[in-house]
Amino acid sequence: MxxxxxxxxxxxxxxxxxxxxxxxxxxxxxxxxxxxxxxxxxxxxxxxxxxxxxxxxxxxxxxxxxxxxxxxxxxxxxxxxxxxxxxxxxxTKQCEEVCAHLTVNDVHLSRCEVMRILFRFPSVLGLAQYNFDLFNGTTPRTTCFVRFGDKEECMEAVRELNQMPIENSHIHMTLSTRYLDKLRGYVMEREAKKQEVGVPQFHNIYSKRRVNICQYNEMVMSASEEFFEDMESSRWSPVAYQTNVHKGDYVRQMTLHSFDYDF
Missing domain, CATH: 3.30.70.330 (RRM (RNA recognition motif) domain)
Structure with a gap:
């Protein structure tokens, strides 16, 4: 054993x-x-x-x-x-894996919440070296490595989620440097083929960008019409009276809902 x-x-x-x-x-x-x-x-x-x-x-x-x-x-x-x-x-550890590194400053996301953000990618295998700490003793920071079973999907996750606003911060996601050499040939071949049809070049590191609360709310509202309709239709249900809703919990659920994707 x-x-x-x-x-x-x-x-x-x-x-x-x-x-x-x-x-x-x-x-x-x-x-x-x-x-x-x-x-x-x-x-x-x-x-x-x-x-x-x-x-x-x-x-x-x-x-x-x-x-x-x-x-x-x-x-x-x-x-x-x-x-x-x-x-x-x-x-469990698979023979073929690649990793991306995910960081979110100013927000404490649990392991399960990070996974919920990533479930839109079917080949995600789990998290490694998850850590939450107070950067410089004051700033919350969530960091982890995200394991993927598919190279293409790992790159698509980086392309899609990097710089994505989340509450009062944003996601910073890159290919793990541990896998850059392993992926370099694959990336070059992939990009050469896609450049021929005008697909934007893949970059694994982007400059950081912040959004204000109005910009974030606009993004959430534009992607959450169905959620608000469901909430409105159930507002008089017993659940509304039996549940103590805290503002922080409500904001977090709204945030995670904006990442949900049904296959």
Whole structure:
């Protein structure tokens, strides 16, 4: 049995929950995952390099099933458990991966919120080295590496999301420097073909840009008509009376909704 840190790359449609205390009871988690379609066909547990930690693995019949399960399960709360717990799942390490680096200053995004922004890209495998800190002791900053199973889609994510406004900040996203040499030949070939038909050249680093609140609101409003219609139609439902809505939570949900995309 391999420890999590030594597990070799695979081509396997398997999701994982990693680095959990050995004493943690997975019963409710496993029951919830196994009763949610698409259903895993195999479960296994493995120790990590830290003796007090374990990882759980959930193998699915196909990659399509695993991707759908990731989109449906990630960020959900487990019935019967404290609301502090959310499912945080990733694909296991794959033989073919590329990474992008994502940074958002002035905003604290949880791992699940970052993944929700990225679910529009089917080949996203998960996050690596996620970190939230106070830059210079005062400025919130969210950073992480985003794993992709497809080179083209990784580049499209960088092209689409870099400089994208988010609340009072913006997303800064580049190809990970670790993969630049690996991708250089691919990028040159890709660009040479696309330049012939006038496709703009790909750049992995852009200058930073800020937007004011009016510009941001205009972008959200233009992309959220359906959301507002749904909210208006349900404004008198019991949910409106039973839920304590905080301004910060409302803004965050509005922000994440603007990134949602249905395939």
């Amino acid at each position: 391999f420890s999590d840190s030594k597990r070799p790359p695979t081509v396997e449609p398997t999701l994982m929950i990693g680095d959990v205390d050995r004493s943690f009871d997975f019963t409710l988690v496993n029951n919830f995952i196994c009763l949610t379609y698409p259903y895993p066909i195999k479960l296994r547990k493995s120790p990590t390099k830290v003796e007090t930690k374990v990882s759980y693995f959930y193998q699915y019949p196909t990659f399509a099933d695993a991707r759908l399960a990731l989109r449906r399960l990630n960020g959900l709360r487990i019935p019967g458990m404290s609301s502090d717990f959310q499912l945080d799942m990733n694909f």
